[in-house]
Amino acid sequence: MTAASDLMDARQNPRFGTTSFSRVAALWALYILGLRQHLHGKRWMVITLLFLLPAVLVLVVRHTAHDVPPVNFEFVFVFMFIPQALLPLVALIYASGMIQDEQEEQTITYLLVRPSAKWAIYLVKLLATLTTTVCLTAIFTAITYVVIYAGAQSSAESIPLRCAKAILIHALAVITYCCLFGLIGLLSKRSLVIGILYIAIFEGLFANLAFGIRLLTVIYYTRLIAYRTLSFVTFTHGFPQNIAADAWQLDVMNDPQLLEHPQISTCLLVLLLASVFFAGLAALICSRREFHVKTPEKG
Amino acid sequence: MPIFDQGYQHWSGELSGHAWRWLAITRHGVRVGLKSKLLRIVLFVSWLPALVLAGALCVWGLLEHKSSMIDPIVQFMMFVNPQVLAEPRAYRLEVWTLCFHFFLQTELRFSMILVLLVGPSLISQDLRFNALPLYFSRPLRRIDYFLGKLGVIGFFLAMVTIVPSVVAYILGVFFSMDFTIVPETFRLLVSTVVYGLIITLSAGLLILALSSLSRNSRYVALFWIGIWFVSGISASVLQGVEREHQLRSFAVHNPSFPPASQWRDARRLREERRVRLDSWQLQNSRTDWRPLVSYTENLSRVERALLGTDNSWRKLSELLPDDRDVNHFLVDYAGPFYPWYWSALVLLGLFGLSACTLNFPIKSLDRLR
Amino acid sequence: MYTELSDQITGSPPMMPVVAFHEVSKWYGNVIGINKLTLSIPAGVTGLLGPNGAGKSTLLQLATGQLFPSQGTVSVLGRTVWNNPSLNRLIGLCPEQDAFYEWMSGWDFVYTCAKLAGMGRAQASDAAARSIESVGMTRQMKRSVRGYSKGMRQRIKLAQALVHEPEVLFLDEPLTGTDPVARRDLMDIIQKLGSQGKSVLVSSHVLHEVQSLTQSIILLNHGRLVAQGEVRQIRDLIDNHPHHIVLICDSCRKLAGRLLAWEDIEGVNVLAGGKGLMVQTRSPDAFYGRLPELSLQDDTAITEVYSDDDSLEAVFKYLVNS
Numbered sequence: 001m002t003a004a005s006d007l008m009d010a011r012q013n014p015r016f017g018t019t020s021f022s023r024v025a026a027l028w029a030l031y032i033l034g035l036r037q038h039l040h041g042k043r044w045m046v047i048t049l050l051f052l053l054p055a056v057l058v059l060v061v062r063h064t065a066h067d068v069p070p071v072n073f074e075f076v077f078v079f080m081f082i083p084q085a086l087l088p089l090v091a092l093i094y095a096s097g098m099i100q101d102e103q104e105e106q107t108i109t110y111l112l113v114r115p116s117a118k119w120a121i122y123l124v125k126l127l128a129t130l131t132t133t134v135c136l137t138a139i140f141t142a143i144t145y146v147v148i149y150a151g152a153q154s155s156a157e158s159i160p161l162r163c164a165k166a167i168l169i170h171a172l173a174v175i176t177y178c179c180l181f182g183l184i185g186l187l188s189k190r191s192l193v194i195g196i197l198y199i200a201i202f203e204g205l206f207a208n209l210a211f212g213i214r215l216l217t218v219i220y221y222t223r224l225i226a227y228r229t230l231s232f233v234t235f236t237h238g239f240p241q242n243i244a245a246d247a248w249q250l251d252v253m254n255d256p257q258l259l260e261h262p263q264i265s266t267c268l269l270v271l272l273l274a275s276v277f278f279a280g281l282a283a284l285i286c287s288r289r290e291f292h293v294k295t296p297e298k299g
Numbered sequence: 300m301p302i303f304d305q306g307y308q309h310w311s312g313e314l315s316g317h318a319w320r321w322l323a324i325t326r327h328g329v330r331v332g333l334k335s336k337l338l339r340i341v342l343f344v345s346w347l348p349a350l351v352l353a354g355a356l357c358v359w360g361l362l363e364h365k366s367s368m369i370d371p372i373v374q375f376m377m378f379v380n381p382q383v384l385a386e387p388r389a390y391r392l393e394v395w396t397l398c399f400h401f402f403l404q405t406e407l408r409f410s411m412i413l414v415l416l417v418g419p420s421l422i423s424q425d426l427r428f429n430a431l432p433l434y435f436s437r438p439l440r441r442i443d444y445f446l447g448k449l450g451v452i453g454f455f456l457a458m459v460t461i462v463p464s465v466v467a468y469i470l471g472v473f474f475s476m477d478f479t480i481v482p483e484t485f486r487l488l489v490s491t492v493v494y495g496l497i498i499t500l501s502a503g504l505l506i507l508a509l510s511s512l513s514r515n516s517r518y519v520a521l522f523w524i525g526i527w528f529v530s531g532i533s534a535s536v537l538q539g540v541e542r543e544h545q546l547r548s549f550a551v552h553n554p555s556f557p558p559a560s561q562w563r564d565a566r567r568l569r570e571e572r573r574v575r576l577d578s579w580q581l582q583n584s585r586t587d588w589r590p591l592v593s594y595t596e597n598l599s600r601v602e603r604a605l606l607g608t609d610n611s612w613r614k615l616s617e618l619l620p621d622d623r624d625v626n627h628f629l630v631d632y633a634g635p636f637y638p639w640y641w642s643a644l645v646l647l648g649l650f651g652l653s654a655c656t657l658n659f660p661i662k663s664l665d666r667l668r
Numbered sequence: 669m670y671t672e673l674s675d676q677i678t679g680s681p682p683m684m685p686v687v688a689f690h691e692v693s694k695w696y697g698n699v700i701g702i703n704k705l706t707l708s709i710p711a712g713v714t715g716l717l718g719p720n721g722a723g724k725s726t727l728l729q730l731a732t733g734q735l736f737p738s739q740g741t742v743s744v745l746g747r748t749v750w751n752n753p754s755l756n757r758l759i760g761l762c763p764e765q766d767a768f769y770e771w772m773s774g775w776d777f778v779y780t781c782a783k784l785a786g787m788g789r790a791q792a793s794d795a796a797a798r799s800i801e802s803v804g805m806t807r808q809m810k811r812s813v814r815g816y817s818k819g820m821r822q823r824i825k826l827a828q829a830l831v832h833e834p835e836v837l838f839l840d841e842p843l844t845g846t847d848p849v850a851r852r853d854l855m856d857i858i859q860k861l862g863s864q865g866k867s868v869l870v871s872s873h874v875l876h877e878v879q880s881l882t883q884s885i886i887l888l889n890h891g892r893l894v895a896q897g898e899v900r901q902i903r904d905l906i907d908n909h910p911h912h913i914v915l916i917c918d919s920c921r922k923l924a925g926r927l928l929a930w931e932d933i934e935g936v937n938v939l940a941g942g943k944g945l946m947v948q949t950r951s952p953d954a955f956y957g958r959l960p961e962l963s964l965q966d967d968t969a970i971t972e973v974y975s976d977d978d979s980l981e982a983v984f985k986y987l988v989n990s
Contacts, residue, residue, distance in 0.1 A: 019754070022786030029783030033769075040771045050525065057533060065544030067551075072543060076536055085532040093521050104517060106767035110828065112734050114784040115756045190337050192520045193415055196528065287751065290735050292696075293765060 026116050027124050034128025051140035055147040070152040091177030092195040096185035098125045119287035133174045138167045173222045176271045179278035210249040221267040223248045324447025345409035349463030352402040356471030362387045380618050393611040400608045411527045413455045418506030419519035421448045427514040452503035461495035490605035508653035534593035577626035584636045597642035604639030686867040692740035701726035703891040713862035715878030716871040718888035724871040728838050732761045760834035764841045768813045774824045775809040785832035799831040819850030837868045894987045910934045910948040916972035923968040
């Protein structure tokens with residue numbers, strides 16, 4: 001035992017530097033590897049095509065529905081299509097595959113036999129996933145804004161500011177989705193099916209019901225933040241209409257200030273706490289579980 | 300020293316014909332599929348709508364015979380037009396058609412989930428583990444292999460579309476206690492079976508094509524989700540924007556508020572405007588291509604054409620007390636009304652694309668035969 | 669039977685075990701991977717042998733901390749391996765599965781593994797170059813892993829295991845699927861590592877491969893330890909089975925007659941063609957002692973003597989079949 005410990009201590013040689021430096025270096029390498037995995041080969045092309053979809057659709061509808069004001073396009077594509085379909089889907093693609101892809105490709109062994117704790121491996125991979133998805137979201141949300149507002153008559157509110165707010169809201173949503181789907185990816189091999197069911201039932205159905213159950217959805221909080229920070233009033237022949245309130249089942253007639261709904265700070269707190277909880281739980285599970293590569297998963 | 304041929308050793312016994320060789324692959328695939336607990340759960344849940352369908356047809360049969368057994372149920376059928384309840388036999392075909400329509404709409408969603416569960420690994424896993432030589436070193440042709448794999452999808456889709464429809468149909472016929480019903484409703488049975496085959500061929504070939512493009516079944520599943528989910532949402536968004544555009548275009552010539560001189564007739568004018576709007580929307584619906592973007596909407600459109608759902612809605616709309624409400628009723632419940640063959644062409648195009656895709660990626664492995 | 673044999677064979681423990689299993693069992697649901705295994709592996713090259721499904725991969729995954737033992741404790745260099753990532757600095761694993769980040773080049777792969785081991789950029793670069801050189805892949809290192817032959821892939825996999833210069837190496841079937849040339853090269857590399865003082869545990873189900881690498885073996889079957897020690901030592905302990913010794917001579921039948929007069933000879937068979945004899949004896953040492961005298965007799969000149977039983981194949985057959 002002592003001999004082994006001595007040997008161990010002797011191994012803290014200059015090749016690895018100090019232990020803390022070497023740990024950070026290992027995790028940094030893992031982070032870079034995670035980023036490269038997310039963007040290598042044809043992957044980025046597929047994701048780019050997916051993210052370009054709203055911009056392409058905007059081009060189509062700008063051509064076919066020229067009398068619809070840009071704020072309507074913005075609402076439909078940036079605040080409906082992207083957060084309801086694209087963000088959860090991209091988060092599902094990336095986050096559920098963080099560990100599962102490594103397991104399916106049988107490359108997880110190369111990570112497990114390195115001097116990084118399993119929980120740290122998970123969190124670093126999650127961080128790489130969050131970086132990738134947030135960057136992609138920011139870039140393509142901005143592109144969508146450009147396509148919507150380029151050459152169109154802009155509203156009074158500053159478009160770059162609206163775009164920045166939208167990017168922040170989307171980033172928040174995608175972070176929560178990634179943390180959630182990362183956890184699901186650890187818990188089940190069928191994470192894609194479970195994820196899709198979650199997206200369809202919770203984010204698609206429950207979020208659009210004017211009942212308390214929508215408090216369990218990510219999109220509800222992001223919608224509230226968007227509603228409270230941006231104006232979605234459009235004019236049809238001189239008459240104002242709040243398209244967000246109608247579409248998001250917010251009863252502004254009886255509760256114009258939306259006092260019955262959470263405030264921005266609460267929404268932010270809920271989403272961040274939920275993300276931390278999902279990530280923490282997943283890291284804990286990761287640190288305790290075995291990853292079977294060649295040996296049978298169960299009897 | 301004799302040198303023996305190291306190549307393929309031909310089976311010296313007698314081989315059966317090619318007709319059923321694919322069945323071995325299908326049987327194996329189904330067995331593997333049924334080992335999944337999640338798949339069994341989805342299958343079970345997807346049979347629940349079939350129970351509702353069978354129940355609805357049986358209730359209608361009893362209603363036709365004015366059976367007292369269903370009196371407690373009739374109280375809850377307030378959503379059905381009283382005239383239909385009074386003459387259930389006269390509206391039998393329409394009610395059956397709509398029951399089958401709602402059932403198939405629900406099962407379409409389950410079919411997509413089943414394809415997601417079963418399909419992605421069908422070819423990709425064979426590619427991943429180099430299992431194709433195991434197939435092609437036997438007297439199997441490419442077509443046998445693909446048919447076998449397609450059979451797996453077909454089995455599961457038939458389990459949720461064709462089998463429950465047929466069972467529900469037979470139950471409905473028995474409960475109606477009137478076998479003259481068969482000629483009247485037989486088209487529904489045939490349509491359901493044909494529709495089941497269309498889903499199997501279309502979705503089956505599509506997922507096989509996707510599965511042959513990657514060795515990673517997760518990516519295949521993601522592609523499938525993209526086609527199903529993203530295409531559906533894109534179509535909805537496009538339709539939403541188009542509706543807004545139509546309302547605005549309509550409002551240009553039909554202002555929401557009449558001029559002050561006509562305020563006395565405001566109510567009548569608003570009513571007339573609504574009627575014109577319904578008519579305008581119905582008219583536009585006939586040429587709106589946007590639903591074609593959605594894969595499931597195309598399948599749905601073909602299903603409605605096969606069952607004749609639109610005719611059923613039209614017949615029910617005749618019961619409305621005010622003729623001016625007919626278009627509104629049709630806009631709300633039936634449609635979209637674009638020609639069904641547009642969707643058929645889209646599905647045919649996807650079918651051709653899938654067949655071409657399947658023809659290329661695995662072609663190199665034919666060297667083994 | 670196995671327990672008795674292993675009790676006899678494992679005998680006296682070495683001074684400082686590099687890998688130690690104490691009463692270790694591993695279950696996968698109802699399937700048992702390792703069954704109450706107590707084992708000490710000394711420094712040097714050791715072969716881990718067993719048929720498919722014997723539990724070799726489970727043992728290696730337990731030893732590298734990838735699996736948690738259902739029962740018992742596993743330690744490497746005196747430290748528990750489960751959830752002990754710092755120990756991984758001293759451990760190198762060449763996994764059996766033919767899995768890589770296929771989109772990387774060989775250099776990129778080994779360099780990334782060096783960085784994952786916690787090295788700085790310069791050190792990782794040096795270490796990657798050194799380890800790729802040691803497996804003879806320098807010329808091909810810039811090519812994509814996707815385009816490598818099986819032999820190249822095995823070499824580059826070995827390079828990633830060596831890149832951080834571990835004290836203990838676990839090689840899971842490193843020679844699988846390689847051609848004879850690559851096999852010879854890989855065996856040379858492994859032997860060189862042993863001579864450099866590294867502890868290497870090589871698993872294989874191909875007996876002659878291990879035999880050419882080391883005389884020190886561990887035999888597993890059905891998740892249990894069948895035997896551990898030197899090949900010859902193990903063979904000597906199998907008293908239930910007589911040794912088979914082959915004598916090549918010209919006048920076989922005359923020699924057979926003389927041999928049968930010896931009490932410790934259990935049987936003599938004339939080999940096909942009459943060019944040799946297969947002798948069965950329970951006292952090989954006594955037999956070998958008297959053999960020179962016999963050989964000196966003119967009419968029974970023995971030209972060649974060898975024992976098939978010393979081959980790993982025979983030992984394995986005895987142990988596993990019994």
